[in-house]
Amino acid sequence: MKQYEVNFDGLVGPTHNYAGLSFGNVASLNNANAVSNPKEAAKQGLLKMKALADMGMQQGILAPQERPDIAMLRRLGFTGSDATVLENAAKNAKQVFLACCSASSMWTANAATVSPSPDTADGRVHFTPANLTNKFHRSLEPRVTGNILKATFANEKYFAHHTHLPDNDHFGDEGAANHTRLCTDYGHAGLELFVYGRHAFDASKPAPTRYPARQTLEACQAIARLHGLSDESVVYMQQNPDVIDQGVFHNDVISVGNQNVLFYHEQAFLNTQSSLDEIRQKFGEHPLHFIEVKTSAVSVEDAVKTYLFNTQIITLPDNTMAIIAPTECEENPAVHQYLQELVTLGTPIKEVKYFDVKQSMRNGGGPACLRLRVALTEHELDAVNPYTLMNDDQFKRLNTWVDKHYRDALTENDLRDPQLLMESRAALDELTQLMKLGSVYPFQQD
Template structure:
C-alpha cells in the first residue's frame, strides 16, 4: 500500500453570507451585500466531495467555525445576554458584527500548513494552523481551527500539532494557500514550495502597492523550521507584487501543483527563472512538467474571474491527472479553449472535471480554496478520526443535516436575528456528534 493525498474540504457554515470583508479579493468585494444561500452553498461543497469520493479519492470533512463569535464580541467590550450583545453590536458597530458572523473558515486551504512524514526529521506529519492576521474576520479562527484539526488528526504517534505563529503582521501566515508540495511519488521526500508576498522585517524590499501582501517570508521560514524540513526540501519564492495588486491575494489563485506538475501563470512569480532552475535541479533526471500559461492565452483578469488556477490537480494514476475547475471556467471562451489545449498537450493532465460552486465563487473561493491537502501513509490514514472521512453513510447524514438546519437565504440584515445564533449552535452541536469531534466550540466548552 502506498501513501495517498487526501483532500479535507471545509463544510460551509450556516452563516455563509456576502459581507465583502476581504479587501484585495475581487469577487468578495464585487458581491458585497448580495443575498446568499447557505443551504445551496453547503450542498454544492458536499456534491464536490461526494463526486471525488465516488472516483476513489480519499475525501475528508472539516467542520466550520462557530458563528456568530460571541466570545470575540465580549472581548471587545459587549456584555449581557447573547441576544443583547447581538442587538447592541448591530446598532453600534454593524461592520464588526458581520466580521464575527463570517463563514470564511469554509476555505480550509487557509486553515493550516501541513508537511507529510516523508519530509520531516522526526517522521511525523506536522500541522501548523495559520494565524490569518491580515484580516480581522479570519484572525479569530485559529484557536478553534487548532481544536478541529486535533480532533481529526488525533493520534500523537503520527501527528505533531504546533500552535499558530505569533499573531503579528511580521509573521502573517495564510496557510496552504501559499504552499505547494512537489514530488516524484507521494511516498518520496518532496520539495515544499513556500510562496510569500513580502518580507515582514524588510519592508523596503519589493511589495505590492495597492492590495496587501498577506503572507510573509518570515512566516514561511518559521514553519519550515518548526516542521523539521531541510534546506534541500524547501524553496522560498516571492509572489509577483504586480499580480497581488491585480487581485491575486493568494498564490493558489495564480498557480497549482501536484507531484511532478506545476501549472502557473507567467506573471505568478517574481523570479520565475530561479524557481524553475531549482525545480529542475530537484527532479534531476526524473520527469517534471512546468506548465506556464501565457497572458496571450489567459489574462490575469480571466484567471481571477474564472479561478482557473484555484483548481485541484488530482492523480488518477501514476502517469495521469485530472484538473478540477469551477463551472465559470467553461463560461469563459479563452479559459475553456486553454483547458482544451491543456488536456491534449504532452503532460499528465488529461481530464477536466467541473463543479458548480457558485455560492463559494461569489465570495472569492474556488475548488482549491475549499480543501486542505494531507499526504497519508496507510497507517496514518488509519489513525485519522474515521468519522471525518466521507463515505455514502456520512454523505447522507451531512446532506440531511444541512437540509434540516440551513436557511435558503441570508442577508446582512438577518445577522442581528437572535434566532440565527440559536439555529447555528443547535446545528453545530449536532455536527460534532456526527463527526465525533467532542466539545470543540466555545458555546460547548463554556
C-alpha cells in the same frame, strides 16, 4: 507502503453570508451584501466531496467555525445576553459585527500548512494552523481550526500539531493557499514550495503597493523550522507584487501544483527563472512538468475571474491527472479554450471536470480554496478520525443534517437574529456528534 493524498474540504457553515470583508479579493468585494443561500452552498460542497470520493479519491471533511463569534464580541466589550450582544454590536459597530459573522472558514486551504511524514525530521505529519493576521475576520479562526485538526488527526504517534505563529503581520501566514508540494509520488520525500508576498523586516525589498501582501518570508521560514524541513526540501518563492495588485491575494489564485506538475501563470512569480532553476536542481533527475500559461492566452483578469488556478489538480487511481474546475472556467471563452487545448499537450493532465461551486465563488474562493491537502500513509490514514472521511453513509447523514438545520436564504439583517445563533449552535452541536469531534467550539466548552 501505499500513500494517499487526502483532500479535506471545509463544510460550509449554517451562517454562510456575503459581507465583502476581504480587501484585495475582487470576487468577495464585488458580491458584498448579496443574499446568500447557506443550504445550497453546503450541498454544493458536499456534492463536490462525494464526486471526488466516487472517482476513487480519499476525501475528508473539516467542520465549520461557529458564527457569529459571540466570544470575540464579548472580548471587544459587548455585554449582556447573547441577543443583546448581537443587537448592540450590529447597531453600534456594524463592520466589527460583520467581521465576527464571516463565513471565511469554508476556505480550508487557509486552515493550515501541512508537511507529510516523508518530509519531516521526526517522520510525523505536521500541522500549523494559519494565523491569518492580515484580515481581522480571518484572524478569529486559528484556535478553533487547531481544535478541529486535533480532533481529526488525534494520534500523536503519527501527527504533530503546532500553535499558530505569533499574531502579528511580521509573521502573516495564510496556510496552504501559499504552499504547495512537488513529489514523484506521495509516499516519497517531496519538495515544499513556500510562496510569500513580502519581506517583513526589510522594507527595501519589492512589495505590492495597492493590495496587501498577506504572507511573509519570515512566516514561511518559521513553519519550515517547526516542521523539521531540511534546506534541500524547501524552495522559497516570491509572488509577483504586480499580480497581487491585480487582485491575486493568494498564490493559489495564480499557481497550483500536484506531484511533478507546476501549473502557473507567466506573471505569477517575481523571479520566475531562478525559482524554477532551484526547483529543478532540488527535485533531481525525475521528470518535472512546468506548465506556464501565457498572458496572451489567459489574462490575469480572466484567471482571477474564473479561478483557473484555484482549481484542484488531482491524481486519479489510473495515475493520470485531472483538473477540478469551477463552471466559471467553462463559461469563459478564453479559459475554456485553453483548458481544451491543455489536455492535448502531452502533460500528465488528461481531463477537466467542472463543478458548480458558485456560492463559494461569489464569496471569493474556488475549488482549491475549499480543500486542505494531506498526504498520508496507510497507517496514518487508519489513524484519522473515521467520521471525518467521506463515504456514502456520511454523505447521506450530512445532507440530512443540512436539510434539518440550514436556511435557504440569508441576508445581512438576519445575522443579528438571536434565533439564527441558536439554530447555528444546535446544528454545530449535532455535527460534532456526527463527526465524533468532541467539544471543539467555545460555546460547548463554556
